[in-house]
Amino acid sequence: MKITDAKVFVCSPGRNFVTLKIYTDQGIYGLGDATLNGRELAVASYLNDHVIPCLIGRDPADIEDTWQYFYRGAYWRKGPVTMTAISAVDVALWDIKGKALNTPIYNLLGGKSRTKITVYGHANGRDIAETIDAVGGYIEQGYVSVRAQTGIPGIASVYGVSKDKLFYEPAKKGLPPEESWSTEKYLNYVPKLFEQLRVKYGTDVNLLHDAHHRLTPIQAARLGKELEPYHLFWLEDATPAELQEGFRIIRQHTTTPLAVGEIFDTVWDCKLLISEQLIDYLRMEVCRGGGITPMKKIAAFADMFHVQTGCHGATDMSPVTFGASLHFDISIPNFGIQEYMRHTEETNAVFPHHYRFDRGFLYPGDAPGHGVDFDEKLAAKYPYERAYLPVNRKLDGTMWNW
Ligand code: KDG
Ligand code: MG
Numbered sequence: 001m002k003i004t005d006a007k008v009f010v011c012s013p014g015r016n017f018v019t020l021k022i023y024t025d026q027g028i029y030g031l032g033d034a035t036l037n038g039r040e041l042a043v044a045s046y047l048n049d050h051v052i053p054c055l056i057g058r059d060p061a062d063i064e065d066t067w068q069y070f071y072r073g074a075y076w077r078k079g080p081v082t083m084t085a086i087s088a089v090d091v092a093l094w095d096i097k098g099k100a101l102n103t104p105i106y107n108l109l110g111g112k113s114r115t116k117i118t119v120y121g122h123a124n125g126r127d128i129a130e131t132i133d134a135v136g137g138y139i140e141q142g143y144v145s146v147r148a149q150t151g152i153p154g155i156a157s158v159y160g161v162s163k164d165k166l167f168y169e170p171a172k173k174g175l176p177p178e179e180s181w182s183t184e185k186y187l188n189y190v191p192k193l194f195e196q197l198r199v200k201y202g203t204d205v206n207l208l209h210d211a212h213h214r215l216t217p218i219q220a221a222r223l224g225k226e227l228e229p230y231h232l233f234w235l236e237d238a239t240p241a242e243l244q245e246g247f248r249i250i251r252q253h254t255t256t257p258l259a260v261g262e263i264f265d266t267v268w269d270c271k272l273l274i275s276e277q278l279i280d281y282l283r284m285e286v287c288r289g290g291g292i293t294p295m296k297k298i299a300a301f302a303d304m305f306h307v308q309t310g311c312h313g314a315t316d317m318s319p320v321t322f323g324a325s326l327h328f329d330i331s332i333p334n335f336g337i338q339e340y341m342r343h344t345e346e347t348n349a350v351f352p353h354h355y356r357f358d359r360g361f362l363y364p365g366d367a368p369g370h371g372v373d374f375d376e377k378l379a380a381k382y383p384y385e386r387a388y389l390p391v392n393r394k395l396d397g398t399m400w401n402w
Contacts, residue, residue, distance in 0.1 A: 001026050001028075001059060001060055001100065002058070003022055003055050003056055003057065003058050003059075004025050005023040005056065006020060006023065006047075006056070006092075008021075008047050008048050008052075009021065009379055010041070010384045011350065011379035011383070011384065012382045012385045013346035013349065013350040013382040014169075014344035014382075015169055015316065015344075016171070016384055018035045018044050019032070019034065019035075019088075019320060020047055020088040021092070022055065022092040022093065024096060026100070028100055030060065030091075030094070031091070031092055031095055031320050031370070031373070032088030032089060032091040032092035032095070033088055033321040034047060034085055035084070035317070036081060037389055038171060038389045039081065040384065042081045043081050043085050046082065047085050047089075050074075051070060054069070054070075060097070060100075061097060063090065066093060067086065067090055067294070070086045070089060078268065080263070080265055083265035083290045084288060086290050086291060087286060087288065087290050087291040088287075089291070090293050090294075091286055091292060094291070094292050094293075094370065095369035095370050098368045103368055104327060104364065104366050104371065105324065105327035105369060105370050106327040106364060109292070109328065110331050111331065113331055113333050116330075116361040116362070117326055117330060117363070117364070118360065118361060119145070119337065119340035119357070119360060119362050120143065120145035120146060120208055120337055120338075121138045121146055121340060121360075122147050122160070123135040123138050123147065123148050124149040124150065124151075124168065125150055126150075127150060127151055128150055128192060128196055130150075131148055131149070131197075132196055132200055134148075134165060135201065139201060139205055141360070142358075143359075144204075144205065145205070145207075145337055146206070146207060146208070147160075147207075147209065147210060147236075148193060148197060148207055149210065150189070150193050152182070152186050153189065154182065155180055155181060155182055156180050157179045157180070158181075159392075167315065167341070167344065168314075169315050171387045172387060172388065174386065175386075176390055176391045179391070179393070180393055181214060181393065181394050181400050182394065183214060183215060187222060190209070190223065190227075191223070191230075194230035194232065195229070198229075198230045203231065206337075207233060208232060208235075208236065209227070209235055210236040211223065211238045211239075212401075213240045213402070214392075214400070217239050217247070218249060219239075220250045221250045221252070222253075224238065224250060224253065225253055225256070227254075227256050228255055232257065233337070234257045234258065234259040234310065235257070235258055236259040236260065236283065237259070237260055237283075238250060238258060238260075241261070241270075244272040245272065247260075247278035247279060251278050257281065258278070258279045258280055259281035260273065260279055260281075260283060261273075261279075261283035261312075262283040262284070262288070262314075263288070264282075264288070265284075265288050265289060266289070266290060267298045267301065270282060274301060274307050275305060277305050277306060279307060280306075280307060281307065281309065282302050282307055282309055283310050284312070285321060286325050286328055287317050287318075287321040288312070292328055295328055299328075299332045299334060303332075308334045309329070309334060309335050310336045310339065311328070311329060313325065313338055313339035313340050313341060314339065319343060319347065319348065319355075320370065320374070322353070322362075323353055323354070323355055323371050324370045324372075326338070326362055326363075327364050327370055329364075330364055338362060346382065349378060350374065350378050350379045352372075352373045354367040354371035355372070
């Protein structure tokens, strides 16, 4: 089999997505997700200008060699644009292989290690009372794991809080919106949320929280310690992780489990975090982490150090990433949990898929490949619209981490 062509589609059915379609001489095509939130056109250009010309004529069966060709072969390694582009190629090639062999990708990864994928939903509210109600809504829908984010009195807009109850879309059309931040107000307020959640819902529900890179290690240590009585499933992105050693400080002070990694793009971003057992859950997923090929290896490495996966699954992962992630999740031994932020009706219509959600669990389906398709005609009705994630400033105007 030979690759005859590849095309990049940029569309905006509710939000922007970049989709790679690889065509072969046997009529089989594969789909990959190349969406990088707020930097979509950079990945489209990387693929169009630098990757696709080298793909034509290659054998799509040689997935490992193709991965190495675009990683090692480019000389310039790593980085979100490069790795998102390589991810899209890798996932599309696994899709082709599954279709060519008439089998779902999970069969090519060793088969199923479980029957269903536990997901967590996103509950949020403008204050503690609203957030408690929102968590209750998820429990009623059958979720066993819920992430809880609350607005903070005195801070105008906070990460994770939206008017929409089932969707959370932080990217906004136009130029980056500005949000504000106070670590002091946040640290004083958030533990009360989890105290009240445990009082109201008891211990059966798994509770998660995302600090979204806002804290220093010692502040994260304080938060983790204060949350200990409420037994969180995880505290996510407590501190930025460029300095992996920073997690030693958090770990020395708290038993609250730690998750990190949604912006990592290679194993080098988490080698120390994993090998020193500084984290419990790795948030990398197939769209940013270079595809299924490296993610299998990273998961195996993490398994040696008791680290489980918790793949990122926000709305900026297209249904193609969800399809591929679920095959990965169901096959690996050290699966932990999968994030599931719902896509809009428009998005789902452009990406018809075989995976399905039922009362707190996702099922990958048994279609050959990853089981997600792309309706080009419908997608053409939703042209790209410039959109950015917010930026964040402290109350005195200092730029801070969003
Ligand atoms: O593109 C950024 C979002 O994917 C991110 O803000 C979502 O933190 C996030 C999460 O945990 O889903
Ligand atoms: Mg996050």
